[in-house]
Amino acid sequence: MRKNTIIGYGGHSYMACDIMLRNGQEILGYFEQEEKKKNPFNLKYLGKESAPEALPILINNNWFVAFDNNHFRKFITEKLLQKNIGNPISIIHNTSLIASGVPIGFGSMIGPGAIINPLSTIGKSVICNTHATIGYECRIMDYAHIATGAVLAHNVQIGERSFIGANAVIKEGVKIGDEVRIGAGSVVTKDVPPGTTLVGTNKQFTPKKR
Secondary structure, three states: OOOEEEEOOOHHHHHHHHHHHHOOOOEEEEEOOOOOOOOOOOOOEEEOOOOHHHOHHHOOOEEEEOOOOHHHHHHHHHHHHHHOOOEEOOEEOOOOEEOOOOOEOOOOEEOOOOEEOOOOEEOOOOEEOOOOEEOOOOEEOOOOEEOOOOEEOOOOEEOOOOEEOOOOEEOOOOEEOOOOEEOOOOEEOOOEOOOEEEOOOOOOEEEOOO
């Protein structure tokens, strides 16, 4: 029987660990750049996530990439997929409400109280955080992060690697491009082009620094 490993051990991973343990799943340990002094779940340090010698333990086990940085989460996930190592899993809290038939890509996390309505789709390695609400017919692309309390009305599209801040509201039919950052509490009423940072309303666009 496969057991679970965590890649990245920080704030985001704590929720992932809690969900796994609540589901009765065993966690073998975590991978990080170095052993963490703070270890609230008393997990074993398995080695650096980038070190080849740390990877064999993943071959016959599950893994979950727990970095909240969208770009780094993609980098680690794609590297492991290319090496065809282990089995990527999604983590879903038992208090979330997901409509029947909604596809959820591997490596995603659906947090406590999150709601995903009918005919929506969730890409791979997506974070739908605590009490996030995804309306019907929404599309959340790979490696996006919908933060705590954010609300997406119906028929919203969120681009790859985009971040929707806590308690932000996205109006129905809006398309958010790739690599967009929406600040906490923002209200988005029209489409947002790729690589944009938005704080407040659509009148306050800030080009993303590259």
